[in-house]
Amino acid sequence: MTGKDEAELSRLLRAAIAGDERAYADFLHRIAALVRGFVRRKIVQGGVDPEDVVQETLLAIHVKRHTWREDAPVLPWVYAIARFKLIDAFRRRGRRIEVEIAETFAEPEAETVSERDINRALDGLPPSQRSVVSSISVDGHSIGETAVKLGISETAVRVSLHRGLAAIAKRFGRR
Amino acid sequence: MRTEDLIKALDADARNKAMPLGLAWWLAVGVAVVVAAMVFFMTIGPRPDIMPAMHTMRFMSKFVFTLALTTSAFALIRALSTPGAASRRAKLWTLAAPALVMIAVFLELFVVPEADWGRRLVGSNMMICMSFIPLIGIGPLAIFLGMLRYGAPTRPVLAGAVAGLLAGGLAATFYAAHCFDDSPLFVATWYTIAIAFLTALGALGGRFFVRW
Secondary structure, three states: OHHHHHHHHHHHHHHHHOOOHHHHHHHHHHHHHHHHHHHHHHOOOOOOOHHHHHHHHHHHHHHOHHHOOOOOOHHHHHHHHHHHHHHHHHHHOOOOOOOOOOOOOOOOOOOOOOOOHHHHHHHOOOHHHHHHHHHHOOOOOOHHHHHHHHOOOHHHHHHHHHHHHHHHHHHOOOO | OOHHHHHHHHHHOOOOOOOOHHHHHHHHHHHHHHHHHHHHHHOOOOOOOHHHHOOOHHHHHHHHHHHHHHHHHHHHHHHHOOOOOOOHHHHHHOOHHHHHHHHHHHHHHHHOOHHHHHHHHHOOOHHHHHHHHHHHHHHHHHHHHHHHHHOOOOOHHHHHHHHHHHHHHHHHHHHHOOOOOOOHHHHHHHHHHHHHHHHHHHHHHHHHOOOO
């Protein structure tokens, strides 16, 4: 299963980097499910919410996707990032743990809903970026719809979205 | 915000692209060489007898050491700034430069009479060596630490230390063209101290500056 996963996920991410948004959404959904399975198995005691780590990992994957070499396998790259973010989350909680290398592959799992770290990071954004990011994420609007709704150009929406996501990725979980 | 919602936002930002890390590293090293060269030529510059010196083994051996260090550190830092990349082989290669220096030291002790060891070790330039290698290397180190921020090192302190090694190797390569002390005894001592300083500085930078 993992061999096929690997090939399929590499193909999707390559397509995404080449500009295929559908492939990127597909890639992110699958990665989210895999990372969720991985993180949930690693967090046996409370204190760290697995979904926070999933979201932080997805953001890191997004802002660091230029670090993936297109001829390298994608799953070790994904799990290395997930593991780094997981250790980071534990460290913030003041706990020292060892997370073994993710050679064991996780099963996909579905999301559960609760209050999220990402909301705090979102609230910390400048209003212009915050309204763009939440319009596209929480409200599910497209770039074009957001531009009309906020009365700004599509380019401005894209810039605010990009800067907002980068800022969230940077301040995620730092408190 | 649900993860589902986050993915919508990430997907909408898909078109925003950054330069691949591998290419960016080559660019960064090119800029770092220019910066180091500028500092070198504006301050101490090459020694006046560099042409005849190039025919001596000891002078040329210095470049073998420093270039071995620079290339191996460059390979290692590229691996360390990429999550999940294998770095074992690159780590082993960084032992090449110290090993070469050690071999050279043994040869030097063998061919040079004992009475001469002290003079060759102390040399005439050690203060210049210990101040100019860090001075030439500090600009490149800043560039490499910036590159680590651009990359995604899962071990930032180690990656920062290797950034210091790389900056040190680069700076030492330039400095070696200035220095009159060509004995491996001198190189093994003072170059090492100067490069170790940059390495420690890089590790500190990795600890406090490289967050992602």
